[in-house]
Amino acid sequence: MDEKLLEIRNLAVEYHTDEAIVYAVNNIDLVVKKGETIGLVGETGAGKTTIARSILRILPSVTARIVSGEILFNGEDLLKLSEREMRKVRGSKIAMIFQDPMTALNPIETVGFQIAEAIQQHNKISRAEAERRACDMLELVGIPMERYSEYPHQFSGGMKQRVVIAMALSCNPELLLADEPTTALDVTIQAQVLDLMQSLKERLGTSVVLITHDLGVVANTCDSVAVVYAGEIVEYGTVEHIFDFAAHPYTLGLFGSLPKLDSKERRLKPIKGLMPDPTDLPKGCRFYERCPEASKECAEAVPADVEVAPGHIVKCIKVKGGAV
């Protein structure tokens, strides 16, 4: 379990547009261990998706620049691979599921064909063998294989997401990047899909990077959590650390913003203000302007990572090897 599958070191990604440079990801470090599910939590525009896209190297080529960093996958730097080598990694060793299952499927091919196609792309096997494995994959995600030759529009949203998952897992990837896989689905369907992902992960031993804004989903599925804010990981730890001993004011703010099913309070405690403009980030702590704990030094000093407990890292100068 403690073996590193993926290690991101000092990754920085910028988007260059005509007017400005968007600092989307700023020097993050992240480790994904074999077999673990790690949640990347944060708000819109925090840089979660950019991190996932950097791993697969599918950033928009015109504007995005990976400024620095290494992404080691089984010890090999993905950023140094040629496009050709990278193509062998995508889909077969690292797969990705997107938020919207509609756009991930080709509307004019049958779902079975699309899965078989994906399998054949990465394995030297016969068409018949690929089709047989595609049927297995469909059964695995709970779709009867009679539906092999149906088209995407004949499936509902939840079913489509299952097909996408089947396709992503068809080559037994070691790492699955799931970008808000259930956000577009209804709660009861979300429960089905999360349950499916969980059981498949246990059976296949896949590591999962789960991108979400829903702390409830994280609590139910993740082993560890990285809280992303303005392109930085402000807090990282096991799911127990984050949920019971959250130390960063932003993480605490996120929890305070959630309506709790069992509380009687008449007011929520939102985080004041808005996320800073990613083209013009504050020079000290990125959370300074919204932070209830902020003091003068926070505006100036760039907070360093503090390990408050083994494996629990907080980016805040107010935190010193203990609580705030």
Place this chain on the structure above:
Amino acid sequence: MTPLLEVRNLKKYFRVRAGLLHAVDDVSFTLDKGKTLGVVGESGCGKTTLGRTVLHLTEPTDGQIFFEGKDITSPTKNELRRLREDMQIIFQDPYSSLNPRMSVSETIMEPLILRGDMTKTEMFAEVRKLMDTVGIASRFENAYPHELDGGRRQRIGIARALALEPKFIVCDEPVSALDVSIQAQIINLMLDLQEERGLTYLFITHDLSVVKYISDDIMVMYLGQVVEKAPADELFANTLHPYSQALLSAIPIPSIRHKQERILLRGEITSPVNPEPGCRFMARCQYAAEECKQPQKLEESSPGHYVLCCRYKEINNL
């Protein structure tokens, strides 16, 4: 006391190619002044259509609507004009609910212009006041929607709805498209406004933690029908309908202490087109039996708690 809003046996059917789509089917409720009725359900359950029909944005197929004791089911043009000043709506999508070609002040002023009882100066003053009420700095007066973030856009939508000083507001998923920290800001704003102005809300959402937080009563809808209706705390404490039970168990709770026993439903929502007369949830229900094929009646299990299930007593050992 007469309730502010009363809806009796409201039906809204749409004619589609495959037949009749029962978007809202025999829904009744009352809503007292200053209270919030939460409507929850998954996509396609008719909750949005319900809100639109109450406001006469679409005309009901059948049933009656009373506002302050007056029958407003088929209002004349003039009555509708006056009614619209009392009943407003806040939309889900802060990106599509604002005209991209109109500035913040133009958007908020439009209802005032249409009411036409203020001078230009008065209207400007009123817009300032409304912006202040919903917490948008006056420097955004001439900004256009695309220059603003989701939270601010939603505040503009709220200001527009407040401009005519309505008594009743349909809130159609007003926070679903927002990030949690912004969501909390907007919910607080809506609660403040309710307290200050004595507003009554019909709060439509699929987010159960939000609905519990904000509502006095909750109505659970499935395929156009109300399957369970109860005071918020009662509904969460004594969930009776099998669908509500599955729905509540499916909410991911942000706590690791709280190990959830999820009830996983079979299959997916069935079609609301030409539904069978029996229980609409039957196909996915683990307790389905022969008697469920009969038309179901809403029963009062305890005062104020209604459930649409012929087997609710057996299922819940009552």
Place this chain on the structure above:
Amino acid sequence: MKRQRKKSRLSEIWRQLKKNKLAVVALFVLILLVLVAILAPLLAPYPYSQQNPKLSNAGPSAQHLLGNDKLGRDILSRLIYGTRQSLAMGVVSVAIAAVIGITIGAIAGYYGGWVDNLSMRLLDIYQAVPMFLLSVSLAAIMGPSLRNAIIALGIGTVPGYARIMRASVLTVREKEYIEAAKAINAGDGRIILKHVIPNAIGPMIVQITMGVGSCILAGSALSFIGLGAQPPVPEWGAMISEARNVMREHPTHALYPGICVMISVLACNLLGDGLRDALDPRLKN
């Protein structure tokens, strides 16, 4: 402050358009043509109808840079004055077509149902007749003149605009701000004028720009067959027509107006292409 904002939308389009060098060149060509049309009396070395029998079909000279036509009129001057008629053909006929098309499209798209069905079927019938043939017949019925040619072209091209407008309105109609406007008691007229049309007009801009080009072309064709501008008023198509008889000996007489038509049509099309890219939100950044 407000004016500044409105301007900023234009400047946003300009910023996007700037990336497309061809479109920028096309825009300058069009501006130049408009200036030439406006300043024709100042720019043209001779009046367009001044005849000089001695110089009939004379070649280029220092006094007459592009030579003279059969009646000894200065070709350059006629080309310069011709810009007026040709541009008027393009711009006015498109304006007529666009106004009618936008109205029909907006009403059909907004109301839907039988209004939509009726107007679309009528347009189907309309379009079953070839546009040019229709314009020719209309112009022939109303009698040959520049004004009638413009009206004929305008009426003939309505369906294209109406369809694009309708399609665009159909997407706008579903937006929640339309419903919001209803909820605050806005009438249909106000909703169409203030909420629907301003938001649906985007795709029309491209169509209009390109339409100017094709109407210049069609206008020249009408003039060529004698249904457009009447002599002695110079119009490029008419000039080509007049040059027919001397085409063998003096091909340049037809070539110059031909080049003018080509350049203006090309400029409109390139600008239209550029605008399409500049207005497409998917291509932004």
